[in-house]
Amino acid sequence: MATSKPATPKTSKTSKASEKPKTPKIDAVSPPPKLGRPPASSSAETRGRIVDVARRCFAEQGFEATTNRSLAQEAGITTGAIYHYFESKLDIFVAVEAEVQSRVYIRFRAAERSADTFIEKVEAVLETAHELNREDASLAQFIGASRVDRRRFPELRRAVASKQLDNSADFFNDIVAFGIKTGEVKAKDAQLVLSLLYVITVGLTDAVSNNLEAHRIAVDALKELLGGKLLTPPSA
């Protein structure tokens, strides 16, 4: 999708090699950096670029290790400009979380609704997770990173909790409730199954979302296992 395109900023400051264009050098090639509003700049576009860049950086390096400078550099702006759009780094994190949750759970809900049995719903969710991973690996990676960082930093935990951005609990509860209705899940096993779904999805996210092929294999393995077809009982 267009969301994770590699940030084509207007001015030509993308080159990571040059790193320090501080002193405005005037050479024949690149024009000197200018003050004021750059031509052809759009608010929404820049903001979007920041969120995009932030999702990838937070996913790869975590919240702490992602610096405003790296965000700014990747987004083709200066660190100060970030504060035109967000009040703080925490605020950027919240924006990314909101966007990611929205994008992911729209797809998960659609997948779940299109299936008629519990087991099919779970499989559909697993398949959708894989599709999403193929479309934009930074989504799942951010989700994993966010879970870790929210556990590590109370400020992130509080911010995400206060805006009720995390849809996972509701979503899995609904699926298990459905499984009980269809009889595929015994009522007394509700907690076990919920726990299982949680462990499986966390495992998928954290173990293989950075490797598309491995992710494919893991999804297949889980589907086989859920269908009881992966393991043969010991002969004796």
Added chain:
Amino acid sequence: MATSKPATPKTSKTSKASEKPKTPKIDAVSPPPKLGRPPASSSAETRGRIVDVARRCFAEQGFEATTNRSLAQEAGITTGAIYHYFESKLDIFVAVEAEVQSRVYIRFRAAERSADTFIEKVEAVLETAHELNREDASLAQFIGASRVDRRRFPELRRAVASKQLDNSADFFNDIVAFGIKTGEVKAKDAQLVLSLLYVITVGLTDAVSNNLEAHRIAVDALKELLGGKLLTPPSA
């Protein structure tokens, strides 16, 4: 075990209430702070305390967010003293990783050896994971944190790789190979099963190792699932 005892430092700086021993106070009453080696401390003991404290801190807050100052404070020493035992923060991380891997895989190997079928070996490992979690939750939590931080910071990745500290791949390979030998795993499914074990253990670690009760439930759920007893196929 002594590993996670609450750090009895020699000097009396444990009181978390006072929190701010920054300004060097000079009062006439108390004896002057003793320089040189405190009587009751042995080198090995201090080093062990640092590793202990570091495991918990790295597990909870990650490598970056753990400061030398907090390590020193928790261990009852000063930041400078750390450098008598370790060359750098990275070095502490490596020491923790080595200790944790050793402690965990000794137990995992023992558990695995005591079981006679593939499925029993897997179940034994899951049970051992739970036992370890009950004994010292910081073990699994560190393993999860380490996996995240090694992915995030190349320096950690390199340090751990160069000392070949991570036993997980070998261990699971051996188990799957055994499963093929007993016929419980089809040769063609080797990769699938390996992936499954990886996803499951990562999931366990990252999803529930911070909550003993949830961990218990998850282990039970996984055992039932592996035994094919958790889910009922849809009736129609």
Added chain:
Amino acid sequence: MATSKPATPKTSKTSKASEKPKTPKIDAVSPPPKLGRPPASSSAETRGRIVDVARRCFAEQGFEATTNRSLAQEAGITTGAIYHYFESKLDIFVAVEAEVQSRVYIRFRAAERSADTFIEKVEAVLETAHELNREDASLAQFIGASRVDRRRFPELRRAVASKQLDNSADFFNDIVAFGIKTGEVKAKDAQLVLSLLYVITVGLTDAVSNNLEAHRIAVDALKELLGGKLLTPPSA
């Protein structure tokens, strides 16, 4: 007077509650923000509003702590618009100084002229100071703040000096000269009396101009003291 009315800006950004119009929101309902010149604003009126707002802000928070953004917000415009009326923040300060000095010394001169003796002139000035304080407390407060900030920041000192905006020295010199003429002040005491007037007015401004009641009391106390009626010589 109209000088300290609460700033009725054209655009609807007055609501102090919402406080954070940073992120440019796009909603379908409200009409698009109008570009170009807002209908009800005249250039002079806007400029006046900026000066007004600036006097109060400089008085309360000082030159440094007053940000262009806060000025713009209070005046109901944007930071960029300020630069249509003033070349710099320093320029705004100069404009406020000029306006305040003009307003104050017109009144002081009138008061002084209406009295026939030195002591009456001084009392008239003190009374006028109190009247002004009742009319618009920001005048005296700005004068106090300006004296402090001019001492602190050479740029302010230079700017005010180069435009000869400060009337105080001339004004008090004239009064003392008059006192010598009437015989109320001995020629040899000229400097002492000048110093006294300076200390008293600075004291009034800095000590009590932010509290009308205290200001009233202080003026009364000074008048009694100058008339020799406040203190009883020790009995022995």
Added chain:
Amino acid sequence: MATSKPATPKTSKTSKASEKPKTPKIDAVSPPPKLGRPPASSSAETRGRIVDVARRCFAEQGFEATTNRSLAQEAGITTGAIYHYFESKLDIFVAVEAEVQSRVYIRFRAAERSADTFIEKVEAVLETAHELNREDASLAQFIGASRVDRRRFPELRRAVASKQLDNSADFFNDIVAFGIKTGEVKAKDAQLVLSLLYVITVGLTDAVSNNLEAHRIAVDALKELLGGKLLTPPSA
């Protein structure tokens, strides 16, 4: 006094001209800056130097305009080292306030106690103010600056209030109470006289404490006025 000596740091970085010794140049004259603890450095001495430097800087430029860099530079250390002694800039301010109040009111109390009438007590205080100003002009200047900055910045106000550092109210209350006892102040005039003392001392501080000669003249003028000897009533 030794308190305001011009900061003789160990390393020779005082020269304000060179401003940026960042790249460790090795020239024949000055040795390269070194890491680690400098030889012959004492905790108390450095802390004292910071407080000293801070008193002068806060007095001259105010709290906001005083940067950590300037404090560090004047104290012959780096900005980071400041945080070895103080938790924040605010903390430095509080330390200076405490030291100044202590030094000043010890002298004021002594002066007041040595006099036997109200008028003599007031005169003794005025004289002591002048003596102090001669010994270390930054004391009175800081007091004036602090009063302004506490009015401007709530954080300073709160910090000073919460530690009850300001002795002025108690001190003047005591003196006026004494005046009532001796009959020099009528009971009904208590508030007037209190106000007068406040205005006079604020005036002295803010108007002339930066000029020793002017301060001398002002103190003389006030003493004459209080004695009823400065002004001659108009002849008619």
Added chain:
DNA sequence: AATGAATGAGACTTCATTCAT
């Protein structure tokens, strides 16, 4: 073996000002 004073780099953030629209 241990302390704690100090450094230097770098983090987040704010702000006056500029300029395309």
Added chain:
DNA sequence: CATGAATGAAGTCTCATTCAT
């Protein structure tokens, strides 16, 4: 005339690490 996107410099503070004692 006015907006608001963007810059660049500067500020406060933190931290791993070094080193005299």
